[in-house]
Amino acid sequence: MPTRNDARADRDFIAGLGKGLSVIECFDEENVSLGVSAVAARAKLSRAAARRCLLTLQRLGYAELDGGLYRLTPRVLRLGFAYIASNELPDLLQPHVDQLSGEIHESCSASILDGNEIVYIARAATKRIMTVALGIGARLPAHCTSMGRVLLAALDPAEAARRIAAAPRKAFTPHTVTRKEDLLQILQQVRQQGFCVIDQELEIGLVSIAVPIHNAAGKTVAALNIGTQSVRFAAADLPARFLARLKAAQKDLKPLINGPA
């Protein structure tokens, strides 16, 4: 730990950039338009700083002012899109997700891991099966989702344990597994069998199955899943019903994915 480097890092840290980004992240579904004070409170900035950020974002076209309330503009999509476009994964996966969903008439998604959360990078839904809508960029806790467990299982076990320990591990339903030891054991099992089935741990009535997606070098870079309703398929029946198709997609994709991603 080079204390010299840390000092350097502190010197070279642009405070204004960090503040501005937190300001952008202040906005969400429940906070479509925010005033200066609200932003300051949410981003933990002084009102003056929040105001400066907002003014700057407005001047750059990332936010607009409407009667004292600020709101984000479509331009911020450029930022997220900078990632989507710079990463081949979403483009590669989306067609497969579309096709898979079309063939089996069930919802199908792909996601990657970011900390303790999975992030949707491709998605195709037959109809809305969950109460929450999950578009590209949506986040869900990793510990209680089929894709999340597949992705955690692909990590170094110590790292996986660390992330699980750090996660809130909220119980969304009575079925949600939240004990750290249980989760680690499940991860072990997922690692061995090469897929993961979730039985109503995120939402009652929702079951899903996921497999890892590997790049050409064999590293897990994403997860692919099929989600459906428990009234249509019992969780125990998912492997027999869908695993072959998921494995086929997994195999098709592997040679197409180059980078270390």
Place this chain on the structure above:
Amino acid sequence: MPTRNDARADRDFIAGLGKGLSVIECFDEENVSLGVSAVAARAKLSRAAARRCLLTLQRLGYAELDGGLYRLTPRVLRLGFAYIASNELPDLLQPHVDQLSGEIHESCSASILDGNEIVYIARAATKRIMTVALGIGARLPAHCTSMGRVLLAALDPAEAARRIAAAPRKAFTPHTVTRKEDLLQILQQVRQQGFCVIDQELEIGLVSIAVPIHNAAGKTVAALNIGTQSVRFAAADLPARFLARLKAAQKDLKPLINGPA
């Protein structure tokens, strides 16, 4: 023009934030990983400033360093998602887009206008019909797309003329209309008939039809389109084939969309 206000705006402009955002936007499909110098050149910053931004982004988890080259992390999706989540439109539109696409077995998308470009906010594809992949957040010039013309037609005519004049108006195919006067006349027609058909102006073999989506107050806030291949449907047949469905969706959505968006 309050010259006093401008001075104030200049004072309150956080340079670091603007620089950081341009740095993020440096990354795209052809530039997945960039070095400090490359970023500096692209964002038109001094190397020192670019380096500081990169370091800051890395510390905040928006970028990662891999052997001298920086790359964006999935975390930047949070930024774009701040917009998606804060705007009801994508969530409202996506299910309709999915359903429409499922029913008619053609690709279906929704987009909004940002300057001279349309931005995809919802999408469902049967198979990949275009050479380019268009995910959420993808941008296309407004002047030569069906949704773009519908959205431009909804603007104040003077404003539409201004944006068209400002746009590059590249001719993607021999069919692309690029003359300003012709485009304005087409807009007039679109405004009257309430929809727009494009015949291979963006890509040879690609035809599409779009209608505006209105909010409850009657203001156009998005566009909805169906795209297919000219070998399957002639452009002239699109209205008879698809307009009724699009209009139905338009009508269904209108009462659901509240805000001034």
Place this chain on the structure above:
DNA sequence: CCGGATTGTGCGATAATCGCACATTCTTAG
């Protein structure tokens, strides 16, 4: 083994950011 290019570092000067305190406007309640 040696250019050429790129990255990392140190440092002083400058100017940009900060946040307080006040004036102003808008909203809410009585």
Place this chain on the structure above:
DNA sequence: CTAAGAATGTGCGATTATCGCACAATCCGG
């Protein structure tokens, strides 16, 4: 209708964080 409360916009001096140059270290290609 008026007054209290809250939130926004403004001015300004001090501080400190940002800037970019110039040099050292490193990587890459010939």
